[in-house]
Amino acid sequence: MYRHQTSRLPLILGAVVVSTFISATITYFLDRYLGVTGQRLVAELRAQVQAHVGRLPISFYDKNRTGTLVARIMTDVESVRNLVGAGLLDFVGGILTAVIALAILIHISIPMTVLTIGLLISFGWFLKRALGVTRPLFRERSRISAEVTGRLTESLNGIRVVKGYHAEASEARIFVEGANRILKNITLSITSQAFLSLCKTMVLGAVGAFIMFLGAREVNAHRLDVGGYVEFTMLLAFMVAPIAMSVSIGTQLTEAFAGFDRTLEVLNEPEEDGESGRTAALEPIIGHITFKNVTFAYVPGEPVLHGLTFDSEPGTVTALVGSSGSGKSTVISLICGFHSAGSGQVSIDNVDLSTIRLSNLRQQLGVVLQETFLFDGTIRENILFSRPKATDEQLYQACRIARVDQFAECFPERYETIVGERGIRLSGGQRQRISIARAILADPRILILDEATSSLDSESEALIQSGLNYLMQGRTTFVIAHRLSTIRRADQILVLEMGRIVERGNHETLYRRQGRYFDLYTRQHGLEANLFLAPGEGDKVMQ
Numbered sequence: 001m002y003r004h005q006t007s008r009l010p011l012i013l014g015a016v017v018v019s020t021f022i023s024a025t026i027t028y029f030l031d032r033y034l035g036v037t038g039q040r041l042v043a044e045l046r047a048q049v050q051a052h053v054g055r056l057p058i059s060f061y062d063k064n065r066t067g068t069l070v071a072r073i074m075t076d077v078e079s080v081r082n083l084v085g086a087g088l089l090d091f092v093g094g095i096l097t098a099v100i101a102l103a104i105l106i107h108i109s110i111p112m113t114v115l116t117i118g119l120l121i122s123f124g125w126f127l128k129r130a131l132g133v134t135r136p137l138f139r140e141r142s143r144i145s146a147e148v149t150g151r152l153t154e155s156l157n158g159i160r161v162v163k164g165y166h167a168e169a170s171e172a173r174i175f176v177e178g179a180n181r182i183l184k185n186i187t188l189s190i191t192s193q194a195f196l197s198l199c200k201t202m203v204l205g206a207v208g209a210f211i212m213f214l215g216a217r218e219v220n221a222h223r224l225d226v227g228g229y230v231e232f233t234m235l236l237a238f239m240v241a242p243i244a245m246s247v248s249i250g251t252q253l254t255e256a257f258a259g260f261d262r263t264l265e266v267l268n269e270p271e272e273d274g275e276s277g278r279t280a281a282l283e284p285i286i287g288h289i290t291f292k293n294v295t296f297a298y299v300p301g302e303p304v305l306h307g308l309t310f311d312s313e314p315g316t317v318t319a320l321v322g323s324s325g326s327g328k329s330t331v332i333s334l335i336c337g338f339h340s341a342g343s344g345q346v347s348i349d350n351v352d353l354s355t356i357r358l359s360n361l362r363q364q365l366g367v368v369l370q371e372t373f374l375f376d377g378t379i380r381e382n383i384l385f386s387r388p389k390a391t392d393e394q395l396y397q398a399c400r401i402a403r404v405d406q407f408a409e410c411f412p413e414r415y416e417t418i419v420g421e422r423g424i425r426l427s428g429g430q431r432q433r434i435s436i437a438r439a440i441l442a443d444p445r446i447l448i449l450d451e452a453t454s455s456l457d458s459e460s461e462a463l464i465q466s467g468l469n470y471l472m473q474g475r476t477t478f479v480i481a482h483r484l485s486t487i488r489r490a491d492q493i494l495v496l497e498m499g500r501i502v503e504r505g506n507h508e509t510l511y512r513r514q515g516r517y518f519d520l521y522t523r524q525h526g527l528e529a530n531l532f533l534a535p536g537e538g539d540k541v542m543q
């Protein structure tokens, strides 16, 4: 008898080894597959969100901090990984086992099974409600952490100002406040998760005790034998295992869905080219810009431009002058299609700008701003940014015209020199020259220039001016003008005051008229030889 039993031992052991091997192999492949799939999902979604954010209108950026957007692209999306985690696999496996156990349990005792299921369904309902309460907590956590990241990014970007005003301590205090808000939120969600675990343990204990009590009664009444009773309690463990797991999996999924909600929120923001009317494509763009009775308000009911009308012929230079806040940058924003006119019409080559595909317009737009924008890459990368497929010859030619070659070729690494974050390793004048080379390479039909108000030394000034002169040739140029040399050569000067054009003409006619322009000119002329500064704009020079 004993020999007969042991003779089957190798077979059983072999079966155990083989099944363990199969189970381990499947687990390995599934873990790896799910892990990688989750990460791939995150990478694809991040790319999608980033591309979408790039296509959103400027008004969206006005409302959201840069750091917040970074958090939304990087952190919110990350939580989606939990949707395809290994925990989910265990959960699905558990449910399958539970279904099989359930079938056997029904076979053993229908009344006991029905009662058990009733209790577990009630717990499931409670769990669903409880997770519904924790979901806003996770959403709130993402929001707070995006806000804190946003502020942190700003303060690191402005570290010179922070140090200059010795504001490190107050920045640290603001950060600690933010970190504490996150901690408070996490404490709440940990508490609710722990409370759910407590409920789970208590419910499972109660169900167990109840089943034992019922089972004992069934055995006493001879409706169930002892073997059936033991079998029932053991199978019950299989059935309730997924319930035990559901608390942690449920929390994981709730966190994932909260992140996903926020990601969807961004993805549902309408793109700037998404407006149904934007279908017209202009090929080629000539660059004739007209404003007809244009009114614009950032905040409804508070217009900042009032009935602006002007005409900029192709290839001409229009200089915008006026005091700080008079609306010069807003006019430029409308030309770039960053905002649309409230009433009236901005048109390009006689086509309403609000019907033109913005990608089409922007291909023909070049911008040189006083706050030059450089990436932490090489000089070459920064210039090629406007036209990545340009040849070396085109690149060097643009550099020669913009006088970038004069300093770039002195660096040991020449055009491969890294410029540092926002071009920090270059001087203001050198940064300007790079952004001029970039615009020359782009060869746009419409050029936007925001001249620097800070005075450069006369040598840098002359170098920049020669690049700009070349750049402006033959393009419709709009300049927020501060240099007298630019203003004098402008085909038309628009003098803006409180969102209205109060005077227009060229330098000579406006000067002779002895009106507002004359006022600004004579008041500021003595201050700085080549800078034309309207009230509120001279602060930097006067310091």
Ligand SMILES: Nc1ncnc2c1ncn2[C@@H]1O[C@H](COP(=O)(O)OP(=O)(O)OP(=O)(O)O)[C@@H](O)[C@H]1O
Residues within 6 Å of the ligand: 062, 298, 299, 304, 322, 323, 324, 325, 326, 327, 328, 329, 330, 331, 537
């Ligand atoms: N994003 C915005 N949201 C709300 N109001 C704005 C926004 N940008 C500008 N404004 C308001 O619009 C008005 C015109 O501003 P704009 O920037 O066009 O003036 P500006 O002439 O370019 O001034 P500056 O020379 O100082 O740059 C100002 O009153 C300003 O407060």
